[in-house]
Amino acid sequence: xxxxxxxxxxxxxxxxxxxxxxxxxxxxxxxxxxxxxxxxxxxxxxxxxxxxxxxxxxxxxxxxxxxxxxxxxxxxxxxxxxxxxxxxxxxxxxxxxxxxxxxxxxxxxxxxxxxxxxxxxxxxxxxxxxxxxxxxxxxxxxxxxxxxxxxxxxxxxxxxxxxxxxxxxxxxxxxxxxxxxxxxxxxxxxxxxxxxxxxxxxxxxxxxxxxxxxxxxxxxxxxxxxxxxxxxxxxxxxxxxxxxxxxxxxxxxxxxxxxxxxxxxxxxxxxxxxxxxxxxxxxxxxxxxxxxxxxxxxxxxxxxxxxxxxxxxxxxxxxxxxxxxxxxxxxxxxxxx
Amino acid sequence: xxxxxxxxxxxxxxxxxxxxxxxxxxxxxxxxxxxxxxxxxxxxxxxxxxxxxxxxxxxxxxxxxxxxxx
Numbered sequence: 001x002x003x004x005x006x007x008x009x010x011x012x013x014x015x016x017x018x019x020x021x022x023x024x025x026x027x028x029x030x031x032x033x034x035x036x037x038x039x040x041x042x043x044x045x046x047x048x049x050x051x052x053x054x055x056x057x058x059x060x061x062x063x064x065x066x067x068x069x070x071x072x073x074x075x076x077x078x079x080x081x082x083x084x085x086x087x088x089x090x091x092x093x094x095x096x097x098x099x100x101x102x103x104x105x106x107x108x109x110x111x112x113x114x115x116x117x118x119x120x121x122x123x124x125x126x127x128x129x130x131x132x133x134x135x136x137x138x139x140x141x142x143x144x145x146x147x148x149x150x151x152x153x154x155x156x157x158x159x160x161x162x163x164x165x166x167x168x169x170x171x172x173x174x175x176x177x178x179x180x181x182x183x184x185x186x187x188x189x190x191x192x193x194x195x196x197x198x199x200x201x202x203x204x205x206x207x208x209x210x211x212x213x214x215x216x217x218x219x220x221x222x223x224x225x226x227x228x229x230x231x232x233x234x235x236x237x238x239x240x241x242x243x244x245x246x247x248x249x250x251x252x253x254x255x256x257x258x259x260x261x262x263x264x265x266x267x268x269x270x271x272x273x274x275x276x277x278x279x280x281x282x283x284x285x286x287x288x289x290x291x292x293x294x295x296x297x298x299x300x301x302x303x304x305x306x307x308x309x310x311x312x313x314x315x316x317x318x319x320x321x322x323x324x325x326x327x328x329x330x331x332x333x334x335x336x337x
Numbered sequence: 338x339x340x341x342x343x344x345x346x347x348x349x350x351x352x353x354x355x356x357x358x359x360x361x362x363x364x365x366x367x368x369x370x371x372x373x374x375x376x377x378x379x380x381x382x383x384x385x386x387x388x389x390x391x392x393x394x395x396x397x398x399x400x401x402x403x404x405x406x407x
Contacts, residue, residue, distance in 0.1 A: 060370045126340050133344035177359070178352035185351065251359075301340070 064254055076263035080270075088150050088274040095278035099285045106214065111292040112310050120302040121319060128193055129301055135186030135236075138179045143277045145172035150270065180247055187240035190233070197224040198233040203314070213311070224315040232283050239276045243269060 030036040047054060053070040111117075124132070148156065148169060157165040204227035210220040212228050220226075225233065246269040249256055257265065287294050293307035308316045366389070385391055 059372065061372055062370055065370075129340035130344045130347070133341045134348050137341075137345050138348050174356070175352075178355045179348060181355040182348040182351040299338075 064259070067259060070259060072260050073263065076267065079267060084270055085150055085154065087271065088147065091274040091278045092147070092281070095281045099282060099290075103285075103289065108289065109213070109291040111304065111307050114306040114309070116305040116309060119305040121305050121308050121316065122301055123297040123303045123308065124301045126301065129298055131186055131189035131193060132298055134182055135190060135240075138183035138186060139280060141175050141179050142183060143273070143280070145176040146270075146273050147277070148172050177251060180244070180251075184240070184244045187237060187244070191237050194225070194233055195237075198230045200227070200230060204230060219310045219313075221314055222312050223318070224312060226311070228286075232279070235276070235279050239272050239279075242272050243276065246272070 030039075053072075054068050055066045056068055058066045152165060152169055152172075156168070160168070201223075203221060203223065207220040207222055207227040210218060212226060213219045246265040249265040250262055250269065253262060287298065293304050296303045296307075305316070
């Protein structure tokens with residue numbers, strides 16, 4: 001019995017000693033050696049490790065306002081503010097530089113005269129030119145106002161001041177949001193108008209292997225559109241649809257995705273956007289400065305027959321065969337006896 | 338040239354039409370965020386005004402907040 005009491009006394013003493021010593025052992029000290037009583041409290045890093053985002057409870061109908069902090073937003077902001085301007089500058093200035101080098105080394109692709117020079121052939125009818133120019137003018141405004149999102153505050157605001165920049169950016173935002181609609185319609189028009197002439201074929205591979213006539217003086221055969229034009233077509237359709245889808249996700253916030261999804265959409269939209277702009281710069285170059293006679297196709301709609309024969313020989317043969325067989329009969333019409 | 342002019346005109350017309358259609362789906366903050374349990378100020382009595390322009394006269398001019406110090 002006495003031995004049992006002694007054991008209990010020892011255990012009690014040990015427990016008391018531990019109770020006194022434990023706080024001292026657990027005490028975390030600051031770098032300067034002073035006790036830091038808040039070291040083990042919940043901090044931001046710990047919170048973010050527990051949940052992907054931190055929200056609260058609110059009584060207003062807009063439940064998305066309950067989201068207080070979303071750490072992925074910091075990654076998006078970091079991309080938008082540090083990576084995106086460099087990627088955008090590299091894409092746009094890189095393409096301008098490449099086109100400059102091409103122009104000064106290869107020079108302008110000149111119109112080759114032949115006995116067919118001076119005769120005209122209709123390349124694009126009025127509705128095709130309308131669809132092209134509606135899409136093109138909208139694209140230019142969308143591109144400039146889109147680039148303003150990335151570069152405006154960095155390049156424009158120091159030049160014109162914050163007040164003028166704020167007004168410009170606001171009107172730019174209106175233009176971007178509203179001109180997106182005729183742009184989307186124009187992409188659909190062009191898809192329907194030209195898809196039949198833009199199906200890739202064996203002839204496109206031959207055209208590409210011969211450098212498309214850009215690297216030498218030869219003119220590889222091509223139908224209505226050559227492989228380069230087909231690439232532009234599919235770029236416009238593909239990027240146009242992707243830009244439309246991602247843009248609509250941002251235009252109607254939370255309709256299809258959450259804040260994280262919209263940030264992903266913005267990243268996709270901006271990355272495709274700068275590549276799209278670079279691609280269209282090349283298209284503008286070759287359609288104007290780069291190739292003599294090319295602009296007429298979308299300007300007046302008629303091109304020089306010698307130019308058409310050189311660059312789209314198969315298409316010219318097909319068009320002339322149609323004309324040679326006489327005017328096409330409409331539905332219900334019968335040839336005269 | 339005529340195709341270009343018509344295209345630009347059509348783009349502007351469609352953009353203006355889009356602005357009206359999209360505007361229909363927008364609501365003012367005091368409409369969107371108010372419930373029977375939470376009121377986000379009456380139009381004209383907040384600091385920014387119903388259109389967030391700083392103009393607090395329209396459309397609730399009668400509810401305009403008193404000027405500071407009055």
